[in-house]
Amino acid sequence: MMYYTVGEMAKRLGVAPSTLRYYDQEGLLPFVERSEGGIRVFKESDYEWLGVIGCLKKTGMQLRDIKTFIEMAMQGDQTIEPRLALIIKQKESVKAQIAELEETLRTLEFKEWYYNTAKENGTTSVPRNMTLDELPEEFREVRLRLRGN
Amino acid sequence: MMYYTVGEMAKRLGVAPSTLRYYDQEGLLPFVERSEGGIRVFKESDYEWLGVIGCLKKTGMQLRDIKTFIEMAMQGDQTIEPRLALIIKQKESVKAQIAELEETLRTLEFKEWYYNTAKENGTTSVPRNMTLDELPEEFREVRLRLRGN
DNA sequence: ATACACCTTAAAGTCAACTTGAAGTCAAGA
């Protein structure tokens, strides 16, 4: 079995040791054990827990809610259903975030076209004053949205 | 021409009036004019600026950088190129964010399968102790990543 | 046994982006 100190595990995860200590303090790492002298001893299986925490963090979940999930997991098999429900909820949240970023991407692509056209003409007034049917079809709805229609 | 107070514009945008005042204070709204008595007067065209600010915010850009963009825009046509460069940079950033969220989504889908399997069997030890070739092909790389391989 | 790197805790500090509160001003309707 391989064991790690907080510094080693932090390095492996690419985070600061203080971050792991902070997570522990906040109750997110109840699974981490201690040596005789009080030093944290991370096991190989703890890496997986930290990976799950990292995954949930990437979904935008707050530490207090991640803590709830970890606490459920510590209860054992009786909490399988609420854990499943939470995962499904986060999955839907991530899908919504992707959809929103894709809309943002379309807006940026419009702006890219806008400034490219401005650059070619030496002035933003050319793309700005174009009529709807003069601009590429894929950007029409974007401009309508930006202008409040 | 239609004009709006800070409260009306905030409502239209779905933000708090204090947010718009804060943005103004931070120099993000140099285009907003004032009445004789010192009250902010938002024009129709300001809605579009606020939409651009909102778009950049959704990319994760900080207010100080959005301010830089707005300041460039206020300089006029001589800043078309740096504005285009900034838009392209944000576009790439958003693409990377989408890719990361998609990876997170795959992890959540693995976890959904994991807890569904646990639920069917009454214990997480069933999915946990499965060998790699027992689990659905699409989840193999996810589990390898979570376990640190 | 001593040095040294790395560990410990507790408390305070930081940062971005707001939000709230206090005290006062503006403008539209009765």
Place this chain on the structure above:
DNA sequence: TCTTGACTTCAAGTTGACTTTAAGGTGTAT
């Protein structure tokens, strides 16, 4: 004219997630 609701500024407070600092303990290598 007066009331009323929304506006103004400035300063201080809030939130979440860390990071830093200080004072001290651990553990391994020589």
